[in-house]
Amino acid sequence: MEQTQGCVKLPVNDSCRFCSSNLRINGTLGSCKLIFDSRDKDNVCSQLSKLGLAIDNTSFRSYRICRRCCTTITRLMRDTEVLQKWKNAEREIEIEIETETCPGEDDSSADERDREPTETPPSETPPPAKKSRKSTGMPSRSSVTKVMITYDKQNENILKCQSDTAGIVENVAKRKFARAANLMSRHRELKEHLKASMLDVVEADCVTLCKQQNQFMLWRTSAEELQSFSFQELHDDLKRLSPFLFNILSKITNDSLPHICAAASVALRGRENRLAALSYYINSVLLNGGGPKKEVFQQLAKLGITTTKDNAVSKQQEMANYWTAPLNHIADPPSISPKHITDDS
Known part of the structure; x- marks a missing residue:
């Protein structure tokens, strides 16, 4: 002290x-x-x-x-923490009020709401748009939905829909499929069944890409075919042969062309190792000017990005013997913008 x-x-x-x-x-x-x-x-x-x-x-x-x-x-x-829970609860209620249809609302008012807004006169300033996120829960309903099934002229069966599926049935009957699909994605049991169906579509797309007779670009691994390797053509093949899988990758990568191609190539090599055109392209970039050590190729090959170094060197020699043009363009590949390829490699 x-x-x-x-x-x-x-x-x-x-x-x-x-x-x-x-x-x-x-x-x-x-x-x-x-x-x-x-x-x-x-x-x-x-x-x-x-x-x-x-x-x-x-x-x-x-x-x-x-x-x-x-x-x-x-x-x-x-x-x-308690205060934050109160805030979240109030925010969810406000979002449901903004996004959900009010109980007892008739079709005419719903149609008026779905119409595109009229143009605002230049003299008037439009109000700021409210930002809201989609509610993940099922909306509450006060109406009752019933379905009548007629098997023949004499037998009729009327089913009362449960509250969690009534909105789905109603929107399907009115052919408002976008709204019905949105409600299905928020239903716990239906969401799992939808997920399984979507995975079946992805599986079918993958099977199509892995069939060699479909001439998917990643199958083209000969020296002659690699000479005309193109990111744009790989992108177009994905879009043509597997539209659903392409849409998923496009959404994940924010429609970035090179990332779509790279992600698809690495993922599909986990299923079919011979889909290696992009891997041989990357090999050529790495090997030009000496290349990395064998251990680097071993690690990248495990990830499906390249082949082993022995296969890479063998393919490089095959291309050198076949191609009449020099391999300089491999060392300096064309610049790839997120939206478009300006030059084929």
Whole structure:
């Protein structure tokens, strides 16, 4: 302790950073905790950061906190979680009100809502658009939907739809398939069945691509065929032979042409190792000018990106013997923009 003009000045780290209470009683530190404890991932500093208070470990401020202030922080963390749950619940209710059809609304009002908005006169300023996300739960309904099934002229069966499927049946009957599909994707059981059906479509697309007679571009691995390798043609083959799988990859990659081609090539080699045209193209880029070590090829081959180095060198020699043009363009492939290939490789 330092003594200044009769007053005792505590060392910085012997007091609580927030309430300044003395933590050293009878010469012993007690009932305190380190704020910046590196051994604890959820230390006091990280908890305060989650609450919106960022603090730094400086020499003129204490790095200790008393138990009473720790209890206050714990209570704030708990109360903040409760407040966030309340906010999320209110937000979901607002989204459902904005996105769902009000109970008892007739078809005419729904049709009016579905119409395109009329143009706003130049003198009037349109109101700002409300941002909302789709609700993942099934909307509540106050109406009753029934289905009448007629097997012949004498036998009729009327079924009352459950509340979670009534909206789907109603929209299918009205041929509002987009709305019906949206409701199906939010129904827990139907969603799983839809997922299985979509996977069957993906499986069929993969089988089509792996049939050699369909002349998918990744099958073209001879020296003559590799000379005319084209990202644009690979992209077009995917779109033509497997439209559903192509749409999935296009959505994931934000319609980036080279990423669609690379993702499809690596994924399909897991199913059929002979779909290696893009891998041989990458081999040529790596081998030009000496190339990486054999271990690099082994690691990349496990990922389906390249072939083994022995196969890569063998194919490079085959291309060198067959091609009359030099291989310089392999070392400097054309620039590939996300939307379009400007030049075939």
